[in-house]
Amino acid sequence: MTRLLDGKAAAAEIRAEVAAGVRQMAEAGARPPQLVAVLVGEDTASQAYVRSKTRGCAEVGMLSQTLRLAAGTSEAELLAVIDRLNDDDAVDGILVQLPLPRQIAEKRVLDRISPDKDVDGFHPINVGRLWLDEPGFTPATPTGIVALLKRNGIPLAGRRAVVVGRSAIVGKPMAGLLLRENSTVTVCHSRTAGLAAVTREADILVAAVGRPALLGPDHVREGAVVVDVGMNRLADPAETERLFPGDEARRQQVAAKGYTLVGDVDFTRVAAKAAAITPVPGGVGPLTVAMVIFSTLQAARRRQGLPVAP
Numbered sequence: 001m002t003r004l005l006d007g008k009a010a011a012a013e014i015r016a017e018v019a020a021g022v023r024q025m026a027e028a029g030a031r032p033p034q035l036v037a038v039l040v041g042e043d044t045a046s047q048a049y050v051r052s053k054t055r056g057c058a059e060v061g062m063l064s065q066t067l068r069l070a071a072g073t074s075e076a077e078l079l080a081v082i083d084r085l086n087d088d089d090a091v092d093g094i095l096v097q098l099p100l101p102r103q104i105a106e107k108r109v110l111d112r113i114s115p116d117k118d119v120d121g122f123h124p125i126n127v128g129r130l131w132l133d134e135p136g137f138t139p140a141t142p143t144g145i146v147a148l149l150k151r152n153g154i155p156l157a158g159r160r161a162v163v164v165g166r167s168a169i170v171g172k173p174m175a176g177l178l179l180r181e182n183s184t185v186t187v188c189h190s191r192t193a194g195l196a197a198v199t200r201e202a203d204i205l206v207a208a209v210g211r212p213a214l215l216g217p218d219h220v221r222e223g224a225v226v227v228d229v230g231m232n233r234l235a236d237p238a239e240t241e242r243l244f245p246g247d248e249a250r251r252q253q254v255a256a257k258g259y260t261l262v263g264d265v266d267f268t269r270v271a272a273k274a275a276a277i278t279p280v281p282g283g284v285g286p287l288t289v290a291m292v293i294f295s296t297l298q299a300a301r302r303r304q305g306l307p308v309a310p
Contacts, residue, residue, distance in 0.1 A: 003152070003276040004283075005227070010148045011286035014294055019060040021297050025306070026061075033300030034063035035093040035119065035293070036085055040078060040104065041071035046097045049289075053095070056289045062296060075104045079112050086114040092303055093119035093296035116303065119295035121173065130176045135308075137295050142174035144287025145206065145227055146181065154204070154225055154276065156181035162199050164188045164215065164264070165208035170229055174206055195219065207264035213243055216266040217273055226277040229284050230264030244268055 022032060035057055037050045050066055057064035067081060078100075085094050094117045100106050110118075115125040121137040129136030149156060161183040165171035175185045188198055190209075199205055199219040207215050208229035220226060234240055237254050243266060244250040253260040263280035271277050278284055298308045 002271045002274050005148055005152055005225075005276050005278045007144075007148060007278060007283045007286045010151050011144075011290040013151065014147065014287070014290040015056065015060055018062070018290075018294050018297050021301075021309075022061040025300070025304075028306070030304050030306060031090065031300070032061070032063050033092045033296050034065070034090055035095065035296045036091050037064070037066045038069065038078070038081060038085075038094070038096045039066055040069045040073050040097070041101050043097075043099065046099070050097055052289050053292060056293045057296075060293060060297075062293065071101050073101070073104070075108065078104055078109055082109065082112045086112075086117065089303075091117065092300040093117055093292070095120055095292065117299060119292055119299055121295070122168070127168075127173075130173060130180075133180060137299070138177060139169055139173045140288045140291035140295070141170050141229060141284060142177050143295075144291040145174065145229070145284060146177050147291070148278070148284070148287055149204070149225070149227070152276065156183050156204070158182060158184075159203040160184050160186075160201055161204040161206065162186045162188060162202035163206045163208065164195070164199065165206075165210075165229070167208065170208040174208065178204070209264050211264055212239075212262050213266040214264050215270065217269045220270050220273050222273050223275045224273070226265055226270055226274045227284065228263035228265040228267070228278050228280050230262070230280060231285060232262050232264070233259040234262045235259045 037053055039046060039050050054064050054066060085091050094113050096109055110122045113123055115123045118126050118137050121139040126136040130138050161178045163171050163174050166187055166189045175187050178185045186198060188195055196219045200221045202224055204225045206227045210230060212232040212234050235258055240250050240254050240260055250260045261281050301308045
């Protein structure tokens, strides 16, 4: 029987633990943690993501604010905002929501955030800390995946892990975090020859390429653990029926909304072979916000000289 890895349940556990940590800080007379999100422009998906982080902070008793800047904001103006937040002792975490408008260089902006407030884990110093096994912030999605696997009792040490995708946001840090857990890691990408032969070696397979149902049953060995990071909009009713035969809820989603959300894995057919698998939606997605909030608590404790979780 294939086990579903429930990201919603794991995220709820993490938020409850963060809430307890925030209460402990208050009882000790410490300043409450604060996360500031910077949103440039009117991108609908970005606004929804920032709102979810604001709600998450409120749920755990953490302070948060969202700075909304016009789409025409210049790079110099945004950098000035970041400098101000870096200098503000009441701010523990700074999150600049991507994507940014074309006139702003994302790298210069992310590099400007103080590494000690970079709760997204994208600053080069934090990237270096990951690969040097030093304490620092790591990107939320791969960090959440490791937490999900551990909370479900899935062993990582000595296991063969294959990561499909080499982005700086998921694929590369995912490989680094799995190496930290003593997995043997292979990273695949668009130029990997014989992809299916490589992925079939995996005890743990992480798909993070952004292509609907790219990985099918031929890519997965019996008994593997499959983590699907993909979040793709599928609008074709025929393809939806092929991937989710007889799934009336999916069919109604396409009819009502014009799409249904699917991952990078052919869920129905791969689940038949996997020992455990994450659904889409409801798998990896909920963990991303939870881990940003967790990192903000860690930043606040570290900046106030309090012990942090390992």
